[in-house]
Amino acid sequence: MNRAEKEQYLRDYELLKKQGKPFFPYAVMKDSTMALGPQADPTSTTYTPRPDWYFFFLFEVLRVLKPPYLVPLATIGIPTIAMVLLFLLPFYDRGPERRPERRPIAMSAMAMTIVVMAFLTYKGANAGPPTTVDLQVPKQYEAGKLVVGQSACLACHKIADSGNGTLAPDLTHIGSRIPRAAILRSLVAGPSIMPSFKSLGQKKLNEVANFLSYLK
Ligand code: HEC
Structure with missing residues (x-):
């Protein structure tokens, strides 16, 4: 690029710059509009991570x-x-x-x-979300299995191949370890770091207890 070309380029650049729009507010406005979506919730356990x-x-x-x-x-x-x-x-x-x-x-x-x-x-x-218990159970225990998957139990407990199981007892064979009544008591009381799940309501608590006591 010789001297004349360079000057021509700089003149054109100045002209184009005058016609253009400043970064603020135009580009900022566009970026923030693109970013509008549901607010991120770091405590959500129902988020389903998916790769491209x-x-x-x-x-x-x-x-x-x-x-x-x-x-x-x-x-x-x-x-x-x-x-x-x-x-x-x-x-x-x-x-x-x-x-x-x-x-x-x-x-x-x-x-x-x-x-x-x-x-x-x-x-x-087509893989299911990580908030489901990967386990085949008879039909009458499906409801409890669903509640367990959706109530973040798997964040602390492991059930068969699902969940983390580093923070709390493995529930894979919970039915053979403690009776159904004790399971219900744990759910309502929320021992140590476990929150109380009383707010699930009696119907769901019973379903969860049925499901867990089936896990022998
Ligand atoms: C924040 C972590 C956490 C969550 C969430 C959680 N638990 Fe627990 N759970 C624990 C811990 C820790 C214990 C053991 C407490 C102890 O023995 O002192 C426990 C104990 C239990 C026990 C008694 C186990 C035993 O061996 O006596 C049952 C049953 C149980 N949890 C079921 C559930 C169910 C069902 C859910 C979901 C509705 C759930 N937990 C959610 C942490 C958690």
């Missing part, structure tokens, strides 16, 4: 793999192995054949990858 759709397959792998020692293998190991295999492809696939029908191994590997990723993506997209 193209990560659903990894998300699903993480969801079905429960043992912690398998998690690094699934999230770092398998994708890394796949990437390395892809990078090394020109070195180990030295065959001169290019027609797809003459490359059964490559084609079936590709088809399998697509099918598996599509299946995992579908499963991940």
